[in-house]
Amino acid sequence: MTNKRNNLIPFAFLMAAVSLGGCATNEGYRPESSTQQVSRQISTEQEEFLQVLSQVKQSHIFNTNIEAEKFWQGSLNRYLLQLDPERLALSQADINEIEKQHPEFSTLIAAGAISSAYQVGELYKQAATINLETAQNLVHDISLADFYGPLNSQEWAADAGQLRLRWKQHLTHDLRKLTRSGLTNSEATHVLEKSLQHQIERLKHSDNDQYFNTLVSSIMKHLDPWSRYFPAPSKDYSDSSLVGIGVALKEDTGLVQITKILPDSPAPTSTLKVGDRLVSLRHDQGPVVDLAGINLDEAVETLAAKKGAHTELTVIRDGAKIPILIQHKEVKIPLDRVSRYIEVIGLENQNFKIGVVKAPSFYSSPVSSADDIRAALKYIQNNHADGLIIDLRNNVGSILAESLKTSDLFLPLHSPMAIVNTDERWKVYDAFSEPQIQLPTVILVNENTAFGSETLTSALQEHGLAVVIGRRTSGNGIFCQSKKTKTGAVCIASAALYKINGESLTGKGIEPDLSLKLYPADILSAEKVTSPYNDYLLDSTDSVYSNESPRFDYSHLQTQHEQRVKSDPTLQLYNQYQNALAERELKGYLLDDASYLRLQNQINELELRWNEMGQPDVEMQETLRLFAELLALKK
Incomplete structure (x- = not known):
């Protein structure tokens, strides 16, 4: 690894360049007049297409070789899947026919011959319209007396007959869900008819602009989960009245x-x-x-x-x-700012005063989240707290600069906070001031704790300054750089965050020191506990910091927590309630009316009891309890 210890990248640059999960920006768009829109030629879109690919080639962190034949293999299927993500408009037989007519699709698209995408788009429109009209005719043939297995959207239906059966299954499930929500059978049927009619109308108005945008989006999606294409807005939303x-x-x-x-x-x-x-x-x-x-x-x-x-x-x-x-009145989007409070936890004839700082997001305008956290820490210190909890649950951490400014509040001067790799240009970010607080600290995280929040969590965990409690974090260590193109913009995964021990955050996330085992197994499904970024693991790099201190053994506290989950009435009720809600959401459409009614009555009873308890934040309550037990052990 090359020398990383250069000057810090200015925070202003980071705030301008970083966005989590895609750079949703319309900056720089100047909507064309209707005359200009009509006069646009394919050559303009070809230029846009080639410019997008050029930006990918220059900036993509995963070094994808977009000139390789392998990259373009399967382009037709990906394009059609982007057009029909639920696999309800086309059958495999339709796709086979399209492939017969366009056997060189991938080669042509790789060469920038995007007119083939327009031709395929029109074939898709024709086939999809026929299939959707067939589905319309099925609406009055379905019966709530029929029960089917789980919906399958992982494979294309083999032919028109199989697609018709899939639509019957899909419509029956939807009819059952709508009638159980309170609509009569005729009202629910009307909703299904209107939904299909709207889909057909939108399909009829599909044009080359939409086909182009879909094609480019399918290519960006093939790159990674972060990169995005943003076409120029098709409508003017500037009417402030x-x-x-x-x-x-x-x-x-x-x-x-x-x-x-x-x-x-x-x-x-x-x-x-x-x-x-x-x-x-x-x-x-x-x-x-x-x-x-x-x-x-x-x-x-x-x-x-x-x-x-x-x-x-x-x-x-x-x-x-x-x-x-x-x-109607003007709607202002509120800034979800940092909050703080003090909790007193009694344990074994001892009282522990614990300060809690809840940071639901990082923000820099009109105020700074790091400054708000600094003020919250001062309040907690002035109240002579015994310990501090930083609540980063669901904080996607989209502004890295604010994360680093927050890390700086805790770390000694010149201590490493994070490593960033941009096209093999490595930077280490060091603390730039003395720590503002020195209290025993816990960071509470979950699967939605991401990016800058993971950077803060990792820095304090690696330096031995915080105990991490909760569930494994997102593993989203990639940030995107937005770049204008001729008519739109791209956001390309262009840099990666690393822990100071050299491990990549991407795909791995942060394992808590103490895992909260509150969610039942069927709620915390494999999709939720496994990072969606596992296929994008990056190799480790050289460590810039190694904590040689022996790690504290948390196994005793972990065991106590798991025993409490099995015996504590509040935690048991919470798990029963969440289990029932999950069963209704995931399996309700498979239940007959009697079974569904029993499940709904169970949910109503559990909800009533849960509301009577005041809907406590059981994760925070259990974290406070674990922290108090930890403080008692270390006293």
């Missing part, structure tokens, strides 16, 4: 469902709740708009209205249709 209602949404079985309600927006002042499914709306006594079958983009556009406008929403909740009136 239109505002939404302050909710986050997701698509769910032909309807859109509320997943989050923002404070300081119209939604909290209404009776909207997380989990509500939107059925229809009416703006200011206008016509009723049916929301069945629309996608997220269409939902956002439909929900928007002028400031001060009144909208009546109809939602489905707990089996009932509920009308809700909302007045």
